[in-house]
Amino acid sequence: MNKKLIALALAALPAAAMADVTIYGQIRGGYEYNKTYSSNLSKDANGKPQGSSEINDWTSRLGFKGSEDLGNGLKAIWQVESAISVDGTNPTGFGTRDTFIGLAGDGWGQIRLGRLSNYPNMDMEQVDPGYYSGQSVGGLGMFTRLDTRVNNSIRYDSPNWYGFSYMALWGVDEARTPVAGSRSNNQLINIGLSYENSGYFGKYSFLSKADSNLVGGIKDWHRLEAGYNANNIYVAFGFQQVRGQLGISAGGLTDAGGLYYNDNAATANWTQLAAQNPGLASGSLQQARTREIALTGGYTFGAFTPYLSYAKGYNLNVSNYGDVANTGYDQWVLGLDYALSKRTDVYTSYGHVSWKLPGAQNENSFGLGLIHRF
Numbered sequence: 001m002n003k004k005l006i007a008l009a010l011a012a013l014p015a016a017a018m019a020d021v022t023i024y025g026q027i028r029g030g031y032e033y034n035k036t037y038s039s040n041l042s043k044d045a046n047g048k049p050q051g052s053s054e055i056n057d058w059t060s061r062l063g064f065k066g067s068e069d070l071g072n073g074l075k076a077i078w079q080v081e082s083a084i085s086v087d088g089t090n091p092t093g094f095g096t097r098d099t100f101i102g103l104a105g106d107g108w109g110q111i112r113l114g115r116l117s118n119y120p121n122m123d124m125e126q127v128d129p130g131y132y133s134g135q136s137v138g139g140l141g142m143f144t145r146l147d148t149r150v151n152n153s154i155r156y157d158s159p160n161w162y163g164f165s166y167m168a169l170w171g172v173d174e175a176r177t178p179v180a181g182s183r184s185n186n187q188l189i190n191i192g193l194s195y196e197n198s199g200y201f202g203k204y205s206f207l208s209k210a211d212s213n214l215v216g217g218i219k220d221w222h223r224l225e226a227g228y229n230a231n232n233i234y235v236a237f238g239f240q241q242v243r244g245q246l247g248i249s250a251g252g253l254t255d256a257g258g259l260y261y262n263d264n265a266a267t268a269n270w271t272q273l274a275a276q277n278p279g280l281a282s283g284s285l286q287q288a289r290t291r292e293i294a295l296t297g298g299y300t301f302g303a304f305t306p307y308l309s310y311a312k313g314y315n316l317n318v319s320n321y322g323d324v325a326n327t328g329y330d331q332w333v334l335g336l337d338y339a340l341s342k343r344t345d346v347y348t349s350y351g352h353v354s355w356k357l358p359g360a361q362n363e364n365s366f367g368l369g370l371i372h373r374f
Contacts, residue, residue, distance in 0.1 A: 030369015037264030119192030199230025217257025
């Protein structure tokens, strides 16, 4: 369509119809050299990672949002946000990110329904400030692997009281898939608590799934983050514990819901791992637990902000057995952000993961790219 015709059509719309609509987004992407299990490229005959050059998207997005004043301090709110990709592998569908409709009121917060982020995905992740693709280890993607969006959900967010706030999210299970002849209910409940004041912050999230013992995957998940972000100083500490069911067999570890750190690395030498852990049963789903810590520090001087992150996954713990030796990991990430302007950054990082699993190779990633916000 002719650009002049488009401009005339927009000008003809009533001002009130356009005044409450905001268009926003971020374009983020770069070059990565990855040697990782999660990369789509370059595996040898045994499934071990080989180095590969990739042009990857770093979670770009485009969104539309708005509100309408209903009077008496009440507003109708809405948002449609979609993932886009600068590398040509565009996600299908519209509204693939947080998309909702809801109400907000003076003094009581807001309530929304739709496709909504859990608390760690939207309100935490201070330990992971970098930019990277999901298939690299240029950020703490394993520590934040469960941060996601929940379909068919309702979320309430409280107002802020002297730095304190909280949220509650309920994700319904519409399928109620029968298991062993009984109708299951794998609904999700997520509670988040926050305190922020004078640069200091502390955040806690608890998530639980019903009937996880029937359908596998995550049973419950705790995440704690705390730190300081002011006066050019950035420090964040995180701890999380995840419990659920894990398949243990001669082929490795089978994970239905993200309990274990990295499924691809879990196909390590099982014979050797079993020999190091005598008495560890295999062949069925078993109750298991993972624990991790993460620490990130950064300092801004001028336009430069370097970051150093460390994450550690402790040995997997299996009920009726205990800690499974050589099932943890150590990760380091060094990142540098250079602000070209208030809206455009250059970002580079190097990440390294050392696996304790026998036969699992170390993973590495280098990234260099651009971020623009609008």
